[in-house]
Amino acid sequence: MIRDALCHAVGDIEHIKRNAVVQILIVTIAFIMLMRVFPQGAVQNHKISRQKAYNTSARETLQGDPFTMNDKKLQMVYFSQEHLYSVRLYMVCSVPEKSSRSDFVLFRLYDENFSCIYEEQRCCGDIEDDGYLTATPDVDVEPDRAYYYEMLVPEDCGGVFELPVADRGALGQTENSTLYIDGIINDNVALIADFDYAKALTAFGVLLYYAMILAAATIVYIAAAVVLYLYDIYLTQYQQTIIRSARIAASAAVGGAALFLLVFSVVLNRFGGGVADRMFFAVAIAVGAAWLLLAIWLRDRYPMPQRGTRLTAGRKLSLIWRNYIQTVSFGLLFYALCQYVNADREYYHYTNTRWMLIFLAAAFLMMYSERQFLNILSALWLIASVIGSVLYCRGFEQGTNERELAVLTCAVVVSWGLLILNIMRAWYQGLRQGQYRFQRPATFQLVYGCLWIVFSALMYFYQFEKIWVYTATLPFVTMFFLRFTPASKSRFLKNFTNGILLSFGLVALFCFVHRPHHYWMLYRYGGIFHTVACTGMYLAVVFGAAAGKLFGTLKAREQMIVCCPFECFLVCVTAGYIFLTMSRTAYLSAFVTAALVVALAAFAFHKPASNVWKEIGILSLMALLSFPLVFSAVRMIPAVINEPIRYDLEHQDRGFMVYRGDPIDSDKYMTVPRFFSTLFGRFQKEEVITDEEDGEEEARGGAVVQEQYLVYTGADFAGMDVRTAKGDDSGDDEEDNEEEAQDDISNGRFNIFMDYVKALSFSGHEKMALVNEDGKEHVHAHNSYLQVAYNFGMIAGVVFLVICAISLWRSIRLVMTQGETFGIYIVVFALIIVFGLISVTEWAFHPCIPAGFCFLLMQPLLIGTRIPSGAKEEL
Known part of the structure; x- marks a missing residue:
């Protein structure tokens, strides 16, 4: 059976x-x-040295003297293994009602020279619930050398602690040595702790x-x-x-x-x-x-209509698997792009660029059936490249950044080598079998391609230190050598769109677990990003993909919810997230993209005006009703999970930021009145604080008084909520800055634009940013068109503008001539529009910025597609 x-x-x-x-x-x-x-x-293999003095399930037996900020218990230990994973320190903690469960204590580990090699904060609420403090150093240690650990209670911690000790003989552990209690040596007792040692698998x-x-x-x-x-x-x-x-x-x-x-x-x-x-x-x-x-x-x-297929069961199964792998590859690729944009160190730019290239190669490979890329040559390449990678990586120390970068570099070589090998093999087989017939490109295609060649040459000539220009061209040239038919192009775009939406699901999952919506400081919801501008750019791409897929699937059908419920839901949810960001760039991009997509779909699919207005009304109503769902999910789920993550570039003040242990009804979480107050008056002076805010001021112990300013302070503190007290010496200056910001709807971008316009020349510039007389770098241009002209010269800037205009026109023609057959082509138009709008106020022309990647990926499809006037597509 x-x-x-x-x-x-x-x-x-x-x-x-x-x-x-x-x-x-x-x-x-x-x-x-x-x-x-x-x-x-x-x-990993774990070996735990457990204390034997107490039954840990009976916490009431753990009793000791009260432990306060003025007490000190320093425990000397000699570890028995080479890698310490965690320390579980048994103690008693109670948090009074007036104190916060998010108050924390410090665990510190020192070497024999009393240099701190590890420090960790643990919230009092967890200690109270568990009956112990768990610190996870995960560091290498040297056996038989002295180490010390202790717990410190900060001055503002409201928890009440007891840190018991036990007889060393009763503990039955070889690690424990002298215990220093307020400087007094105690050789007979020790703190009660378990030590977890870890060792990598053989x-x-x-x-x-x-x-x-x-x-x-x-x-x-x-x-x-x-x-x-x-x-x-x-x-x-x-x-x-x-x-x-x-x-x-x-x-x-x-x-x-x-x-x-x-x-x-x-x-x-x-x-x-x-x-x-x-x-x-x-x-x-x-x-x-x-x-x-x-x-x-x-x-x-409304059952889904069953569509017939001419494929056998085996080929259908293979196609489903390849679609799945290609979709996941694009989804992980966009997640890597999010990490690139969010990186605060150059190292993460290097790693995520490599991840992008790896996933892109995997996605391109899925254009071939398994019979094409599972062959002897592929197996030989994999064996040889893996052996070479192992030998290459052996020259780097295990666990270092250099080793990780070397591994990723080897993975790029392996994946792209496999792709190029199979492209050459497929072309060779096609030529032998006479499957390829050269078709002379249309004149417009030749002009379009030549413009890209000229633009690429200018980028190479004026690249200076900008290595990304190669990543922006060479990987995408590969698409010209893939065998795209109209049907395979449609499949590719569907999987690409689904990959973008999958990445949005991964981003939303991360936000639900780790990124709450703050009442103060970060009231503009940044999601996975530490900068709201990046959030708006990414969400605009997701919105464009979702809207394009929705109207490409809907076509001329009337029942939007029946035909495309999943796409409707994604458009509504993405719109809700965009609303949370308070990003005007995202607002403008989403609104204009939606309007143009609806208009193009109406013309391409010959929709009656009544249907168009009906679709707009239904979608607007669903988006409006779905916003409370998005707001409430972002408010509730992170509070319940209670695992917030703050980036190093963000504020760390416990009085404003959500920390682990904060109650779910903490006043640090965003509220509805606060959201709409900041939305409609984000750059306005609020003379009167609402009753709710006034009550919260009193709850914060009067640390902030009577007067509040919502101030835009420039790119470095974009979206930061600055609260000042009356009588502050800097109040007048802040008010002047605020009024100046209110007068400029561009938030200073017009001034930046003029600075870059004045600096334009026919030759490129070595640095991406202007450099003043003191050698200090200016901010980047906040405009892709100006930035390209500044980086690579005015000629390149003009060519780039022409390329953008042709891309827009070609995407419209593609939908008008092929949209009835392949509705997914409208996604190309939507993503081109998103890139063009974002580029007006942000830097987006980069292969590792989501909007820029979409623009670059669409170029080979638009160049390689033959679109005669009024005719169907030919290749």
Whole structure:
């Protein structure tokens, strides 16, 4: 039966999509687990030295003298292994009602010279709940050498602590040595702690874990195949009843969850806030439940039409897998671009550029079937390149940045070598079989291509230290050698768009876990980025992709929610996130992109005006109703998970920033009145503080008084909320700066533009930024067109403008001539528009900036597509 089930899983054309999804889920989980074992190294051998004096499950037995900021207990230890992973220090902590659970204590580890080699903050709330402090040094140590550790209580910590000791003999550990209590030597007692030592897996250990994971995945897959096989044989006749029962159960779960959230957040008001917040929460719960119920019941009322296929089951399964891999590759690529933009060190620019190239090569490889790139030459290349990579990386010290960079460089060589090898092989086979017939490009294509050649030559000639110009051209030239047909081009664009949307899902997941929306300082929600401008640029790209996919799928159909519910949801959610950023660049880009996409779709698909206005009205209403859902999700989920991450470039003040241990109803979280107050008066002086804000001022102990300013202070502190007190010596200057900022809607960009216009020349410049007489660099131009002209000369700037204009025109012609057949082509137009709008106020022409990457990826498609006037596409 197992053999029949396995054959059924890959040969049943009727259920091939379902079977492929099961395969994808199992293989993806197994792959993630394999990567965690190696090369990530998340799985290690652990050896724990446990204390034996107390039963840790009975915390009431742990008693000791009160431990305050004036007390000192310094424990000398001799570690028995070479790598200390964590230390668990048992103690008692209680947090009074008037104190905050987010108050923290310090754990410090010193070497024998009393140099601090590790420091970690732990919040009092966790210590109170657990009964111990867990620090994770994860550092190499030398056995039989003296180390010291201690716990320090800061002056402003409100927790009450007891740090007990125990007899060293009762503890039964070799690590413990002298304990210094307020400078007094104690050789008979020690602090109560467990020591966790870690050691990397050996090669045999890695292989053993790999074998276990693969065996488990195989067993799970066989079991799933058998279950699906039996279901198809015996239960197919009851399929409608089973699906209906599952939908009813899912609906009941949604209703129960909605009721619980309604009571928890609205009735009990556990998240705090006023009437407006609770109203938002109620609307969000209702809208979220409606979206879920729509997803559950839509296909019961409107089944998806079954489309026939001429592919065999095996080829269909292969196509599904390649689409999945290509989509995931683009999704991870855009996530790497987000990390590049968000990097605060040059090293992360290097690493994420390499990740981008690796995922791009993987995506390009998926344009070939497995029969084309799984061959002897590919196997030989992989073997030779892996051996060479191992030999190359051995010259770098393990665990260093140089080693990681070397590994990624080798991965780039391996992946792109495999791609180029298979491109050459495919071309050779095609020429031998007579599959390739040279077709003379149209005149417009030749002009377009020549302009890019001239522009690339100018970039190379004036590159100076700008190495990224090669990354902006050479990888994308590869697309001219891939065999694109109209159908494969459509598939490529669909997977590319889905990859952008997948990256948005990954970004949203990270934000839900680690990035709360702050009341002060960071009231403009930056999400995964530390700069709101970067957030707006990325979200504009996501919005353009979602809107393009929505109207490309919708075409001339009238029922938007029935035909494209997922795309509608993504457009609405992305619009909500853009609204949270308060980024005017993102607002403008999203609004203009949506308007132009709707207009182009109306012309290309010959829609009646009534349908167009109906679509606009429905989409606007859904976006409006979905905003409370986005706001409430960003408010609630990070507060419940309580694992906030603050970047080094951001504020670290505990009085304003959310820290682990802060209650879910903390006044540090954004509120609805505060959001709309800052949205409509972000650069205006507020003479009167609202009652809610006044109450919060009193709750903060009067640290901030009576008068508040919302001040734009320039690029370095963009979006920072500055609160000042009356009588501050710098108040007049800040008010002058504020009034000056209010008079300039561009936030100083017009002045920057004029500075760069004056500095333009026919030759390029070595630096990307202006340099003043003192040698200090100016900010960048905040305009892609000016920046290109400044970097590479005015001739390059003019050519770039012409290229942008031609790109826009070609994308419109592509939709007008091919949109009826391939609606996804409207995504090309949407992304070109997004890039053009963003480039007016930001620097976007770069292969590792999402908007710039999209623009560059669209160029080979637009150049290589033959679009005769009024005719269908030819290649």
